[in-house]
Amino acid sequence: MKQGLILFCIAIFLSCQSEKEKKPENGNNIYKPSEMAILMSKMYAKNAENKQLILSGEQPLEFPEEFTNIHIAKLTDPNDRTEAFKDYSDYYLSTLNKLFDDSAASLTVKHNNIINSCITCHKSTCLGPIPKIKKLYIK
Ligand code: HEC
Structure with missing residues (x-):
């Protein structure tokens, strides 16, 4: 029970957008996401x-160059x-x-490898969106 609570607090602490960050300091109440948050949404x-x-x-045809940002x-x-x-x-x-090369692996495997790489980074930087990202897996 206690352990669950501690884990919960850690999760809140680590989720990349705390409520505090969402509240702008300059008085206007429009939350402005970072460039990275916008890129991640894309x-x-x-x-x-x-x-x-x-x-x-x-087959997805075009490598989204923007994501190298x-x-x-x-x-x-x-x-x-x-x-x-x-x-x-x-x-x-x-x-x-x-995903765009012509190697033998199936598109499903290639796609799921991308999602794995999203989650690998999120485990170390930003736990919040992981449940949402998991929905991108092709089962
Ligand atoms: C190299 C690390 C890394 C990788 C790889 C990565 N993310 Fe992120 N992601 C982050 C970080 C850090 C943030 C928080 C960005 C910020 O607040 O500036 C974030 C934020 C997000 C958000 C929340 C955006 C918002 O509106 O606040 C989503 C959704 C997301 N990522 C999805 C993904 C998906 C899907 C992938 C794979 C296609 C992915 N991420 C790959 C590090 C990563």
């Missing part, structure tokens, strides 16, 4: 789209961009590249 949408394409037997997009917390973060970013981009 990555999420693209993967949801790819999942549907693959499920209907089609994962290396430069401004983070809510700039301290998140550690050496490990850069490695996770490269790992993500390499799994994304494989």
Whole structure:
């Protein structure tokens, strides 16, 4: 019971957008997401789209160049961009590249490898969206 509560607190602490961060300090109450948060939302949408394409037997055709911005997009917390973060970013981009090469693995496997790479990074930086990201797996 106690342990559950502690885990819960850790999860709240680690989830990348605490309520405090959502409240802007300059008095206007429009929450402004970081460049990285916006990029992540696009990555999420693209993967949801790819999942549907693959499920209907089609192949995603174009490598989304914009997603290489994962290396430069401004983070809510700039301290998140550690050496490990850069490695996770490269790992993500390499799994994304494989979706567009002509290697033998099935599109489903390639897609799920991308989702694994999302989750690998999120486990170390940003736990909050993991349940949502898991929905992108093709079962
Ligand atoms: C290299 C690490 C890394 C990888 C890889 C990564 N993420 Fe993220 N993600 C983050 C961080 C850090 C944030 C918080 C960004 C911020 O607040 O500036 C985030 C935020 C998010 C959010 C919340 C965005 C919002 O509106 O606040 C979603 C959804 C998300 N990521 C989905 C994904 C998906 C889907 C993938 C894979 C296609 C992915 N992420 C890959 C680190 C990563």
